[in-house]
Amino acid sequence: MNFKLKHPYKFGKGYEKPVAYFSMEFAIDQPLKIYSGGLGFLAGSHMRSAYDLKQNMVGIGILWKYGYYDQVRKHNNELDVLWQERHYNFLQELDFDIEITVDNHPVKVKVYYLAPEVFGTAPLFLLSTDHPQNDHLAHTITHKLYDNNIATRIAQYILLGVGGAKLLEKLGHEVELYHFNEAHALPAAFRLLEKLGSVEKVREKLVFTTHTPVKAGNEINDPNFLHKLGFFNGFSIGEIDGLIGLDEGMFNHTLAALRLSKIANAVSKKHQEVSSAMWGGYTNICDIIPITNAQNKTYWTDKELEKAYEKRSVKKFTSRKRTLKSELFQLVADQTGKIFDPNILTIVWARRFAGYKRADLIARDVARFEALLNNKNYPVQMIWAGKPYPLDHSAVSTFNWLVHFTRKYHNATILTGYELSLSAMMKKGSDVWLNNPRIPLEASGTSGMTAAMNGSLNFSTNDGWILEFGEHGKNAFVIPEADTTAPEGEQDQWDADHMMHILEEEIVPMYYKNHEQWVEMNFQSMADVNKYFRASRMADEYYRKLYNHH
Incomplete structure (x- = not known):
């Protein structure tokens, strides 16, 4: 040896x-x-x-x-x-x-x-x-x-x-x-x-x-x-x-x-x-x-977006974001035959397909979801991705349902191959990072952290790490908490209704009508995520609080 x-x-x-x-x-x-x-x-x-x-x-x-x-x-x-x-x-x-x-x-x-x-x-x-x-x-x-x-x-x-x-x-x-x-x-x-x-x-x-x-x-x-x-x-x-x-x-x-x-x-x-x-x-x-x-911030963050944030340059941020969206959309076109537009507000839901994470929640009210997609003046694009456990039949069928459901929309689709590189691309190429687990089932969740590092605003139920980070309207959009003692169907309905309301009344109008405020929110989100959600802080805490604990 x-x-x-x-x-x-x-x-x-x-x-x-x-x-x-x-x-x-x-x-x-x-x-x-x-x-x-x-x-x-x-x-x-x-x-x-x-x-x-x-x-x-x-x-x-x-x-x-x-x-x-x-x-x-x-x-x-x-x-x-x-x-x-x-x-x-x-x-x-x-x-x-x-x-x-x-x-x-x-x-x-x-x-x-x-x-x-x-x-x-x-x-x-x-x-x-x-x-x-x-x-x-x-x-x-x-x-x-x-x-x-x-x-x-x-x-x-x-x-x-x-x-x-x-x-x-x-x-x-x-x-x-x-x-x-x-x-x-x-x-x-x-x-x-x-x-x-x-x-x-x-x-x-x-x-x-x-x-x-x-x-x-x-x-x-x-x-x-x-x-x-x-x-x-x-x-x-x-x-x-x-x-x-x-x-x-x-x-x-x-x-x-x-x-x-x-x-x-x-x-x-x-x-x-x-x-x-x-x-x-x-x-x-x-x-x-x-x-x-x-x-780990170094691994996940786009250097150009980081520079725009450091200079607080709305112009640089907006133009870099458009480029990153175009790169993601080339992959979307390659996988799905759909060409997306980098000027349009893009929402991404991408993570492990587990039941409690509710991949299809945004489409619960189909008519309302269609109205969101088809709004002539303020259109929205939606992309899903994620790997179900192969034998979790309910998660696989949700994935397959989304495949068929999105087929008829030119501006909604689902991707395969959600691994590190696609994950990074989707965080860099999204405007909104959607996360809607049924509370309190998400121990932490981390995908939203790396989304925030790349100028994508978290839109989430109030669970896991979001409780320590999210301030609605300041650095993220947070869905008001449902009553966790109510039946699951009622909780889902509550979350879906509030999600659509926030999208229609706050997110979509701000993106199109007040883009400067949108970018300011991103800068705030980048500042807040850098303060506490970098792995260097975590690795340091493991030594201080766990390894050197007496």
């Missing part, structure tokens, strides 16, 4: 403590397709900012052979899913293997290294079971991110956790802290337990970020099943129950992470309140503090 881990910099003050950051997905750059959505976008920005700030961090993830999936179309333009093998010449394959045990079988693991200079990130190690000595079943562990087969998924957690811990041992890279981004890497805690001998000692070495604001979103499994696969790294169910405690006989992943960590964080202030209420009834859990998500 010749590999020597070297950070390419002297560590910044306060960032000397060695930390390993475990995540199922990292959205580092467009060519490296190992992410699905927000969790990955967050991890990618974190790794970039760790590099910018010269932090003593390494990332540990998985090299997904087929990525999450490539989003393509069927012959009738509906969604299709393509699993395409990926090969990368910018990853370095290390000259040693590690071995993990899954279901009492040894599994060989290859290690790939993403050097910091490739994309400007903290060092990143990616694990793969694509090894000649493994059988087909072992190979499938690293085929697909979030595999729908539960046994495969548990094997992925064992790989990330135990494999990641063994890798650090093999490298001789002593870290003081393991940071779990979500509970997937939990088996690393059981590896530590084996080495250190007590839960107290494990707690000294673990910190945890929770992302899910609903009980149902937190994974719960049968401990017998987990034990058989090797999730507990050799500890018996009785030992696990004695050390951590089961939840009514089941193993609750998030709960276990909260009991094994010295401190945890939620991803926005509101999410911290929701999480503390959600887990408050349980004993022996660590404190949950808020560290609001953020995004």
Whole structure:
């Protein structure tokens, strides 16, 4: 083994403590397709900012052979899913293997290294079971991110956790802290337990970020099943129950992470309140503090727009925005055969297609939506994009419904391939960034932050990070909060009505009649997002509040 881990910099003050950051997905750059959505976008920005700030961090993830999936179309333009093998010449394959045990079988693991200079990130190690000595079943562990087969998924957690811990041992890279981004890497805690001998000692070495604001979103499994696969790294169910405690006989992943960590964080202030209420009834859990998500400004921001903002030049801003819209619209024309106009107000809804995010809410009242599109004097263009989870049939059918619904409008359409590069294009090429999750289900959300960095105004329900940012009419447009105790249909109706009202009465008229005020609002939004929602602030807070916490 010749590999020597070297950070390419002297560590910044306060960032000397060695930390390993475990995540199922990292959205580092467009060519490296190992992410699905927000969790990955967050991890990618974190790794970039760790590099910018010269932090003593390494990332540990998985090299997904087929990525999450490539989003393509069927012959009738509906969604299709393509699993395409990926090969990368910018990853370095290390000259040693590690071995993990899954279901009492040894599994060989290859290690790939993403050097910091490739994309400007903290060092990143990616694990793969694509090894000649493994059988087909072992190979499938690293085929697909979030595999729908539960046994495969548990094997992925064992790989990330135990494999990641063994890798650090093999490298001789002593870290003081393991940071779990979500509970997937939990088996690393059981590896530590084996080495250190007590839960107290494990707690000294673990910190945890929770992302899910609903009980149902937190994974719960049968401990017998987990034990058989090797999730507990050799500890018996009785030992696990004695050390951590089961939840009514089941193993609750998030709960276990909260009991094994010295401190945890939620991803926005509101999410911290929701999480503390959600887990408050349980004993022996660590404190949950808020560290609001953020995004790496250098990576996401258009330099010319930034210059226009610094000079506060309305003219420069407007002309650059028109250019960026034209670039996005070339792609729209290529994908959909529709030519859009850069002078027209353009609204974008683009994110993961999950039910609670309500992709089709703006079109709930079809007549009203048509009136918005067809307004002769103040027309509007609308673009959707986003990847549903392939087996979330309701999300896929919403996507397909929008395909057919938008066909008859010359100024509304839906794109495929919502990954890092399209995401950046849509943020730069939109005037309004629409975000309408059903409150309070969005833990944080981050796409609106990068939209704001690129002169696109947030138009959102009051949830997640928007609660800390949005001031209606000043730097964003915020839909008044619905009564969350009302039936879902009534909440949707409330939000849809208020959304259309704000569009008709405020957004559209301001864009066309008072463009200077529109740009001023963008400048305010850019100033406010830069103040607090840059990943450098977040990466710094992780060290100050989580890693250096005593």
